[in-house]
Amino acid sequence: xxxxxxxxxxxxxxxxxxxxxxxxxxxxxxxxxxxxxxxxxxxxxxxxxxxxxxxxxxxxxxxxxxxxxxxxxxxxxxxxxxxxxxxxxxxxxxxxxxxxxxxxxxxxxxxxxxxxxxxxxxxxxxxxxxxxxxxxxxxxxxxxxxxxxxxxxxxxxxxxxxxxxxxxxxxxxxxxxxxxxxxxxxxxxxxxxxxxxxxxxxxxxxxxxxxxxxxxxxxxxxxxxxxxxxxxxxxxxxxxxxxxxxxxxxxxxxxxxxxxxxxxxxxxxxxxxxxxxxxxxxxxxxxxxxxxxxxxxxxxxxxxxxxxxxxxxxxxxxxxxxxxxxxxxxxxxxxxxxxxxxxxxxxxxxxxxxxxxxxxxxxxxxxxxxxxxxxxxxxxxxxxxxx
Numbered sequence: 001x002x003x004x005x006x007x008x009x010x011x012x013x014x015x016x017x018x019x020x021x022x023x024x025x026x027x028x029x030x031x032x033x034x035x036x037x038x039x040x041x042x043x044x045x046x047x048x049x050x051x052x053x054x055x056x057x058x059x060x061x062x063x064x065x066x067x068x069x070x071x072x073x074x075x076x077x078x079x080x081x082x083x084x085x086x087x088x089x090x091x092x093x094x095x096x097x098x099x100x101x102x103x104x105x106x107x108x109x110x111x112x113x114x115x116x117x118x119x120x121x122x123x124x125x126x127x128x129x130x131x132x133x134x135x136x137x138x139x140x141x142x143x144x145x146x147x148x149x150x151x152x153x154x155x156x157x158x159x160x161x162x163x164x165x166x167x168x169x170x171x172x173x174x175x176x177x178x179x180x181x182x183x184x185x186x187x188x189x190x191x192x193x194x195x196x197x198x199x200x201x202x203x204x205x206x207x208x209x210x211x212x213x214x215x216x217x218x219x220x221x222x223x224x225x226x227x228x229x230x231x232x233x234x235x236x237x238x239x240x241x242x243x244x245x246x247x248x249x250x251x252x253x254x255x256x257x258x259x260x261x262x263x264x265x266x267x268x269x270x271x272x273x274x275x276x277x278x279x280x281x282x283x284x285x286x287x288x289x290x291x292x293x294x295x296x297x298x299x300x301x302x303x304x305x306x307x308x309x310x311x312x313x314x315x316x317x318x319x320x321x322x323x324x325x326x327x328x329x330x331x332x333x334x335x336x337x338x339x340x341x342x343x344x345x346x347x348x349x350x351x352x353x354x355x356x357x358x359x360x361x362x363x364x365x366x367x368x369x370x371x372x373x374x375x376x377x378x379x380x381x382x383x384x385x386x387x
Contacts, residue, residue: 001125002075003086005035006067006114009385010057013345017154020184020215022054029348030057030110033386034117036086038125040368047121048372048382051113052292052321053345054263058110066095066110085125088118092298108266108295115296116325116370124369130325131364134332138301144364146330147337148357149209149234150174151322152344153181153198164194165201171342172206177360178234180339183224184212192227199231211237214264218247225255235260235286243270249279260286263320266294268302275310282312286336290320291329300329322349324370331364347377 009031015024034047051058070078073094080087095111123130135142150171153164164181171179181198183191198208210233216224221239228236235258240247242264251259261278265271271289274280280287287307291300304314315336319326322341330338340357341349352374355362367374372382 001079001083001086002037003034003070003078003091004037005033005386006062006071006117007033007035007386008059008062008067010059011381013053013348015156015344017156017344018185019154019182019211019213021213024053027053028057029053029345030059030062030113031382031385032062032113032117033382034114034121035386036121036125038121040124040127044387045121045124046382046386047117047119047124047369048386049113049116049118049120049325050292050323050348051109052290052323053341053348054320055106055109055293058106058113061106061110062114066114069094069097070114086118086122088115088122088296089298091115091118092296104266104270104294108299109293112292112294112296112299115298116292119297119325120369120372127368129364129366129368130328130370131330131332132366134329138333140333142332143334144331145361146327146364147318147361148176148327148340149178149180149318149337149360150176150342151180151211151339152341153179153194154344155182155185161194161197165197168198168206168208169201172202174342175357175359176206176340176342178207178209180209180211180234180237182213183210184215184220188220188223188227191224195228195231207232207234209234209237209260212239214238214241216240218250221247221251222254225251229255229257233257237261237288238263245274245277245279248274249277252279252281258284258286260288260318262288263290263293265289268299268306271303272306272310275306275312282310282316285316287312287317288320288339289317290326292321292323292325297325297329304333324351324372324375327351327362327364328370347375347381350375 038045237260317335
């Protein structure tokens with residue numbers, strides 16, 4: 001048993017949308033295939049992965065640095081103790097050979113993308129959905145019913161309040177009970193009008209979360225906090241720079257309702273610093289660490305240990321990214337839910353074709369691996385790369 005090849009293709013996920021910080025007109029994603037020599041049901045096992053939106057594809061790092069470390073390694077050193085499957089932790093350590101501590105920028109995205117594909121392959125070789133494999137391996141109880149919320153509400157040319165209302169109504173009509181919109185890309189008075197419009201449209205059918213994408217100074221973050229606390233929001237997300245823990249801590253003095261952050265922190269050390277210094281409140285706030293951007297599930301497991309040591313429940317984790325990898329982690333390890341992009345970043349966002357949102361939750365299908373084979377538009381692109 002061995003990994004034969006690791007392939008990468010950089011794909012466009014461009015769109016005219018923008019948030020408070022960036023537009024997505026040049027956005028790309030890395031699609032990775034970990035090709036093994038194992039055959040299941042007459043088909044060679046290939047594990048697939050891709051990075052989350054908001055960070056560009058990492059083709060250079062994957063092809064020039066990380067993939068070769070795995071394919072050049074002694075295949076026996078990458079297997080588990082039984083010799084019957086790959087060992088994700090041993091592969092992760094091989095990926096990180098000759099890497100200095102710190103510097104958790106684009107490197108963490110490249111490793112996280114490969115790591116996703118490795119776990120997909122491991123679960124397929126085992127003949128299990130990944131969420132069930134994780135529950136069995138780490139002593140959890142698998143729960144195939146997962147809370148999901150709909151992320152959208154971006155700024156784009158010509159999008160008036162009527163278009164924003166229509167978008168948010170469409171999510172509620174599809175079964176979501178929490179919807180999210182962007183703020184900070186317009187003056188505060190205009191954002192207030194946008195929030196009023198959405199809340200007037202969704203009424204008591206759903207809750208609204210808002211996301212500033214790290215745009216604000218402390219002064220602006222506080223000004224928004226004074227405005228936002230009059231609304232019954234699900235959360236106020238990433239007000240300031242993700243590494244400005246003192247801003248996050250100070251903001252809590254002005255905003256008593258739930259806040260969320262963490263999607264742009266890429267290691268368990270960063271997670272520990274947020275919980276030590278960011279003033280986050282475990283009884284109401286939410287943590288959004290995304291395994292696809294932060295060295296993968298192997299590192300995410302260490303992040304969960306940090307969270308537990310700080311007195312937090314994994315139920316306070318709702319990862320960023322809207323991908324099926326985090327869905328499996330949520331179902332297998334007891335997270336609080338997952339982000340979802342019903343219409344954006346296709347074919348990478350969304351769920352398998354048979355999955356529907358009901359009362360803000362989805363039911364995980366029993367598909368081997370991460371479940372990519374159940375999403376017809378996505379698996380078509382994946383198989384063009386490696387099968």
